[in-house]
Amino acid sequence: MKKYIIGSVFCLALAGAFTSCSSDDDLDPQSIFVPDPDVLDPSSPTYKFDKWVKENYLDEYNMTFTYRMKSLATDPDYNLVPASLEKSMQLAVLTKYLWYDVYDNITGSSDFLRQYGPKMLHIIGSSAVNPSTGTEILGLAEGGLKVSLFVVNDLDPENAELLNAKYFKTMHHEFSHILHQTKTYPKEFDLINAAHYEPNTWQERLGGTTCSLGFTSPYASGQAREDFAETCANYIVRTPDEWDLTLWLAERGWYEVDDTYITYRLQGAWPSLWPAMEDAYMQKYGFCYYYYRNAADEAADMRTYIGQFVEREEVYYLTDLEVTVDKEGSATDSEAEYINYLFYYMNGGSRKFKTVAEIEKWLKETYTDKGIKLYPVEDTDGQDGLKNLEQKVSIVREWFSSAWNIDIDELRALVQERQSDININDLMEQIENVDTNKD
Amino acid sequence: MKLYNKFLTASALLSIAIAVSSCSNKEDDIFDQSAANRMDAAKTETKALLVSAENGWELSYFSDNDWEEGHVILMKFHNDESVDMAASNAWVANEFMSTDKNAVQRETSLYQMISDDGPVLTFNTFNKLLHIFAEPYNLPSAGYNPENVPFPNGPTEKNPVSGSEGDVNESGYGHNGDYEFVVLSKTNDEILLRGKKTRINMRMRRLAPDQDWDAYFATVNRLAESTFSTRFGDLKIVVGSHNLHLSNLTSGVMSILADDDDPLMETVKIPFIYTPDGIRLREPYTGYEDRLSDIAFQTFTFNPDGTLSCVEQSAEFALNSSYAEIFGMTSFSWNISFTEGAGTIKTLLDKTVADFTATTTYQGLQYLYFNYNAGAKRYAITTRVKRTSSLGSLYGNYQYGEDGTIKMTFTGKDGDSNGTSRLSRVPSLQDMLDRLSAVTWKVTTDSPMAPERLILTNTTDSSEYFVVNLR
Numbered sequence: 015m016k017k018y019i020i021g022s023v024f025c026l027a028l029a030g031a032f033t034s035c036s037s038d039d040d041l042d043p044q045s046i047f048v049p050d051p052d053v054l055d056p057s058s059p060t061y062k063f064d065k066w067v068k069e070n071y072l073d074e075y076n077m078t079f080t081y082r083m084k085s086l087a088t089d090p091d092y093n094l095v096p097a098s099l100e101k102s103m104q105l106a107v108l109t110k111y112l113w114y115d116v117y118d119n120i121t122g123s124s125d126f127l128r129q130y131g132p133k134m135l136h137i138i139g140s141s142a143v144n145p146s147t148g149t150e151i152l153g154l155a156e157g158g159l160k161v162s163l164f165v166v167n168d169l170d171p172e173n174a175e176l177l178n179a180k181y182f183k184t185m186h187h188e189f190s191h192i193l194h195q196t197k198t199y200p201k202e203f204d205l206i207n208a209a210h211y212e213p214n215t216w217q218e219r220l221g222g223t224t225c226s227l228g229f230t231s232p233y234a235s236g237q238a239r240e241d242f243a244e245t246c247a248n249y250i251v252r253t254p255d256e257w258d259l260t261l262w263l264a265e266r267g268w269y270e271v272d273d274t275y276i277t278y279r280l281q282g283a284w285p286s287l288w289p290a291m292e293d294a295y296m297q298k299y300g301f302c303y304y305y306y307r308n309a310a311d312e313a314a315d316m317r318t319y320i321g322q323f324v325e326r327e328e329v330y331y332l333t334d335l336e337v338t339v340d341k342e343g344s345a346t347d348s349e350a351e352y353i354n355y356l357f358y359y360m361n362g363g364s365r366k367f368k369t370v371a372e373i374e375k376w377l378k379e380t381y382t383d384k385g386i387k388l389y390p391v392e393d394t395d396g397q398d399g400l401k402n403l404e405q406k407v408s409i410v411r412e413w414f415s416s417a418w419n420i421d422i423d424e425l426r427a428l429v430q431e432r433q434s435d436i437n438i439n440d441l442m443e444q445i446e447n448v449d450t451n452k453d
Numbered sequence: 454m455k456l457y458n459k460f461l462t463a464s465a466l467l468s469i470a471i472a473v474s475s476c477s478n479k480e481d482d483i484f485d486q487s488a489a490n491r492m493d494a495a496k497t498e499t500k501a502l503l504v505s506a507e508n509g510w511e512l513s514y515f516s517d518n519d520w521e522e523g524h525v526i527l528m529k530f531h532n533d534e535s536v537d538m539a540a541s542n543a544w545v546a547n548e549f550m551s552t553d554k555n556a557v558q559r560e561t562s563l564y565q566m567i568s569d570d571g572p573v574l575t576f577n578t579f580n581k582l583l584h585i586f587a588e589p590y591n592l593p594s595a596g597y598n599p600e601n602v603p604f605p606n607g608p609t610e611k612n613p614v615s616g617s618e619g620d621v622n623e624s625g626y627g628h629n630g631d632y633e634f635v636v637l638s639k640t641n642d643e644i645l646l647r648g649k650k651t652r653i654n655m656r657m658r659r660l661a662p663d664q665d666w667d668a669y670f671a672t673v674n675r676l677a678e679s680t681f682s683t684r685f686g687d688l689k690i691v692v693g694s695h696n697l698h699l700s701n702l703t704s705g706v707m708s709i710l711a712d713d714d715d716p717l718m719e720t721v722k723i724p725f726i727y728t729p730d731g732i733r734l735r736e737p738y739t740g741y742e743d744r745l746s747d748i749a750f751q752t753f754t755f756n757p758d759g760t761l762s763c764v765e766q767s768a769e770f771a772l773n774s775s776y777a778e779i780f781g782m783t784s785f786s787w788n789i790s791f792t793e794g795a796g797t798i799k800t801l802l803d804k805t806v807a808d809f810t811a812t813t814t815y816q817g818l819q820y821l822y823f824n825y826n827a828g829a830k831r832y833a834i835t836t837r838v839k840r841t842s843s844l845g846s847l848y849g850n851y852q853y854g855e856d857g858t859i860k861m862t863f864t865g866k867d868g869d870s871n872g873t874s875r876l877s878r879v880p881s882l883q884d885m886l887d888r889l890s891a892v893t894w895k896v897t898t899d900s901p902m903a904p905e906r907l908i909l910t911n912t913t914d915s916s917e918y919f920v921v922n923l924r
Contacts, residue, residue: 055533058533058534059533060563083577085575085649092589095587096584096632097579098579099562102578139584143625144625145589145625145626167579
């Protein structure tokens with residue numbers, strides 16, 4: 015049996031020897047792959063932009079700013095489209111100004127982003143919509159190498175609030191992921207709200223309610239690592255007024271009503287109430303105070319709720335909408351003033367209050383100065399949202415300092431300073447004035 | 454041992470056989486070049502072809518849904534990877550906030566030939582004429598109307614999400630269009646593309662150097678509005694031994710039903726597109742569940758008389774009735790044109806019109822038309838006078854002849870009271886009725902599939918004719 019095995023081996027070796035008898039031609043010294051030309055084409059309509067991108071991203075950070083969308087680098091489950099050239103150019107200069115330059119400035123050189131920054135920024139025009147949940151992806155950081163930024167066709171350089179919410183927050187969020195995937199953050203962070211993460215239904219939560227639990231946004235309440243990235247990003251990009259509002263919301267309790275019918279009725283009956291439910295898909299209404307309109311209401315514990323929380327494109331504010339419900343939270347008989355089966359009374363909803371000062375002034379002038387006693391909605395979630403938020407920010411601050419030697423407050427101050435002073439025309443001049451004589 | 458020896462011998466022989474065969478049979482190269490080089494050459498060639506069309510290309514573009522017609526996008530490719538596009542449709546009008554859905558919109562963006570799923574033509578920066586069909590958003594239809602813009606001041610109760618009533622809400626999906634195309638084949642004048650995601654085949658044709666783009670869209674829009682009409686019922690085509698009924702033609706998505714198929718379950722819906730020379734279905738019609746793949750067809754070209762002939766099969770679009778029978782359909786009324794016509798009948802018509810104008814009781818004719826009087830159950834020629842706007846009818850009969858002719862009989866003796874009294878006050882009307890009844894008229898049309906305008910010509914003297922328009 016042993017020989018049989020050797021014999022077989024011998025025969026196969028012989029076969030091998032014969033088949034290899036014809037000699038191979040020399041391999042072509044030239045690679046079959048034609049590389050993209052290193053030299054940019056001056057006749058191209060995008061020459062100045064490409065040159066600016068090369069100098070500011072590729073040469074500086076060894077990173078590509080890919081604005082001509084590569085569908086192979088996207089998830090085919092989504093219907094995505096490229097960004098327009100104009101929007102890509104605007105985003106390119108804004109990203110440099112509000113992200114790359116800020117980190118360079120804080121860390122003292124471009125080495126930090128050269129080492130830890132993504133190697134590809136992929137610019138996508140549309141959002142990645144999940145039709146079954148209605149959620150949209152604004153950004154993706156994959157393996158620390160590629161960051162995809164979506165909805166770039168909606169970019170409006172004049173609208174600082176939206177720029178923050180949709181683009182710069184996303185950049186800082188995705189970069190936080192890259193950083194914590196490189197050096198992990200303390201596990202204590204995950205424990206603060208460990209019992210309150212809802213990975214599948216976070217999108218059904220109201221921003222006011224999640225603040226009250228200790229999250230900076232509903233998305234943060236999905237899972238701990240998103241919470242971490244959201245805490246970093248929101249702390250960095252929210253203006254002092256916006257951050258104060260976040261903390262103010264965190265201190266409240268929220269009364270929630272889940273009813274699409276209200277939206278429907280408001281749309282048809284009272285178009286003037288539109289800002290109260292500007293988000294057409296809003297399914298929940300949250301309020302943080304109530305009062306009694308009169309003694310009869312008080313006797314029946316029929317409450318008029320005020321302080322309606324609204325989130326529009328990730329910008330938070332309160333409206334002056336008032337709704338009156340009985341103690342069961344519904345109404346069963348029909349009087350003339352009822353506009354639907356749920357609410358006895360509705361009023362207002364057309365004014366927006368975006369800062370704590372505006373809110374407190376409105377509460378004082380409209381209610382307390384007139385002798386109306388306001389009751390805060392009881393905070394029943396068992397969490398001190400303010401304390402949780404402060405604890406999270408403290409961990410983030412300490413981690414940025416110990417892991418990266420970055421003072422996040424210094425970073426935040428510089429981002430805020432730059433955000434408040436964006437002049438897109440000045441920034442775009444960098445592209446127009448790029449030195450075309452230099453290689 | 455004996456067995457072992459046999460085995461050893463057999464293996465040695467087999468090995469030699471393999472060894473020898475592998476030496477003697479050197480295969481020639483199938484391709485001159487490596488795959489990568491060939492891919493690169495295909496990209497270069499395709500780009501050169503695209504750029505070579507000095508007046509650009511006509512792309513017949515379809516999205517992957519069963520409710521949207523195809524759209525032509527004209528494209529002029531430049532060597533620097535920019536591309537000028539033009540289109541004219543309601544979706545694009547919305548995007549440009551134009552209330553005129555036939556306005557021609559233009560925009561320039563970038564393109565590239567890339568190696569992907571074979572050589573792929575990608576439009577990799579956003580262009581409003583193309584990429585809106587690939588976005589995951591709901592698009593309002595029916596042209597731009599400030600009233601229809603979703604949420605200008607908040608949604609309305611009637612229609613909280615979509616732009617207009619009956620509009621499909623595509624939130625999250627969009628129209629499922631493509632903006633990247635695999636190049637399937639190419640000749641100097643035609644490139645066949647396949648949508649990378651949708652796998653829909655789309656045709657790109659070289660435009661004639663002197664074809665004006667605005668004039669191109671004017672023609673296409675006119676054809677789209679006038680080729681078919683909703684008023685004449687289904688069209689039919691006979692392909693081989695199969696009768697096919699075509700409906701919903703004005704929607705841009707054709708419903709095709711074969712004779713033996715179940716109308717509810719087995720109607721096939723195929724979007725189609727107009728080009729100046731004809732119409733083309735998004736994919737070939739092969740019957741319900743491919744039962745009629747032997748009569749597959751996709752493309753129709755316009756004949757000089759306005760009819761459509763099938764390119765792949767011997768077949769033409771046709772109405773279910775002759776034009777004479779359409780003239781006599783009891784649901785239709787036909788205004789006699791006062792300005793068109795020639796010969797004796799036109800002279801008598803002019804005289805009648807003038808006499809009605811001269812008669813103070815009537816102060817002129819608003820309309821003179823053929824109709825079917827359902828009360829009297831008779832065909833009629835009806836006058837409507839300007840002073841009172843009242844009607845008066847004189848009754849008659851029709852007889853249909855061979856080859857689309859009609860013989861009318863209007864004696865003038867039979868009618869309602871207004872009709873007969875008007876005849877007595879305007880005797881020239883009797884002369885006209887006599888002439889109508891004396892001649893056998895051949896009924897023809899300029900728009901064979903939507904004959905809303907008919908021409909009735911004397912069968913013995915083609916210089917005498919009059920024109921009627923569907924009311």
